[in-house]
Amino acid sequence: MAKDPRLRKEPKKPKPKTCCICSTKFSPFLSTQKTCSVPCAVIYGKRAEAKKQAKAEAASAKEGREQWRERKANLKPLKHWEDMTQRVVNDYITKGRDVDEPCISCGTYETVQWEAGHYRSRGAASHLRYNEDNIHKQCHRCNAELSSNAIPYRAALVLKIGLERVEALENNNAPHRYTREELDGMRATYRAKLRASKKLSEAA
Template sequence: MTFRRTRCKHCKQKLEPGQRLLHPGCIDEFAVEEAARIERKKAKEALAAAKVERAEMKRRKEKSLTLSQRKARAQVQVNAYVRLRDADLPCISCGRFHQGQWHAGHYRSRGAASNLALDPRNIHKQCQPCNTHLHGNAIAYRAGLIERYGVEYVEALESDNDSRHLTAEEVDAIRDEYRAKTKELKGRP
């Protein structure tokens, strides 16, 4: 059993017998409001569809990244973490504080020891002149490591020649781990 509408859909006043949905005077106003409501609904659906499309594009883009691109993205996160971790320490090579740019310098270069490229034990805060102009300032870097951590630490780094072939998932996990650690050091949730 269906119930017959007894109130106007627009003004909510009682309908006279024989009137179906609206009072005759409400038809124009109702049509304008209904058109605006339909337009808002279409705009909302378009926004939702665009959001789904952006998420799909992002997923496809992530999937198409090469391993070297993933490693570069992970390296950015690890370097940011190292610079924050060592923020209150001087340059590992020259031992000075300055107002210039700080790098995350590798003791063993990424080319010579790619297995240590994403290992924070091999990366320390280094001033831009030592890292760039002095090509890492390796002798002073080694002395700084020995002073800070001891000879065993340095020898362990120097003898670590294990070949580690990381998968894309492992590299992404490293990136996510150091992104979280960086946020934690910054004090953000």
Template sequence: MAKLPRRKCTHKSCRQWFHPMRNGQIVCSYECASAVAKEQTAKTRAKALRVEKKRQREEEKEGRALQAERRQAVKPLSHFIKQAQQVFNEFIRYRDRHLTCVSCDRHHDGQYHAGHFRTTGANPELRFNEDNCHKQCSVCNNHLSGNLTAYRLALIAKIGQARFDVLMGPHELPKWKRDDYIQIRDEYRAKLKELKQQVVA
């Protein structure tokens, strides 16, 4: 049988040249074979450990998501209405951040609200209508009951008579459910984020 060509021992601490005794021999001696086997065993164990840790992390993540979903499921509808309203109001205030109060046309250092022209109590279908909600100072909104006479004139000037007439017309009351309020919340979070990114750009 012809002598097999020499090769380097694959054990990283050896790397000596040797003539293999058989095809597929990659180490020069029993000692190197034993050391390589131990290294491969350690690598296999380390890989298995990494796989197991990854599996545990994914299980924990799924568990947390499931717990969050269960917590959401038991919350009342009012919770989601409040969330959607808060994000919508924040969007309105940011949209109008450079404008004066829609009613009194003043800049001041006090608190600003997202004031609805047609109230959410009397017209819940217009709760998330952007033409119906504008930046308003707390004095006009809280203490002057919306200051509607001045609000009306400013609103027509801002959105135009045609859009104002549509706003004042009849509107169907949507049968909003939990998922609808979640969708509205998420949509206005995205719109607010987009507005802020435009400012940064």
């Protein structure tokens, strides 16, 4: 049976609005209408176009700044990125993984400054400079004044990671030259590991 056309509902009229240009109250023809008249619509269109242009210019300027920073970064020597990466790895060792441990060499819990001490020095084994088995928390005296205090360092290291891994470090003489891409990836990895370590410490 066909429905009585008289029972059909009238479409809802859009609610009254305030013109975004002149603030006049008006009854829009469409729900998306923002202005009360053609002159106001022209002004609105010009303002919208100006905003669009400003946004495009800001995006272009940002892209230019990023390209400039990238060009500047590419001019820096590899050593700059190696040192930056070493700082991030060292922070993870002293403030993350080993934060609650004493000095690996002398066992003290007090120092003027905690440092990340290498079992095999960076000068003698640069390929192991970021190897976690080769880096452990040390007091300033053992690391700087006693040149890593190697004999007790080794004894404690055997207890900590096992003789097999210590000997693997001692026998690892394969040279390796780190690339910028490797270093960038390592910094991101160790920043994430430090954040995760701190969250675990806070939750404990």
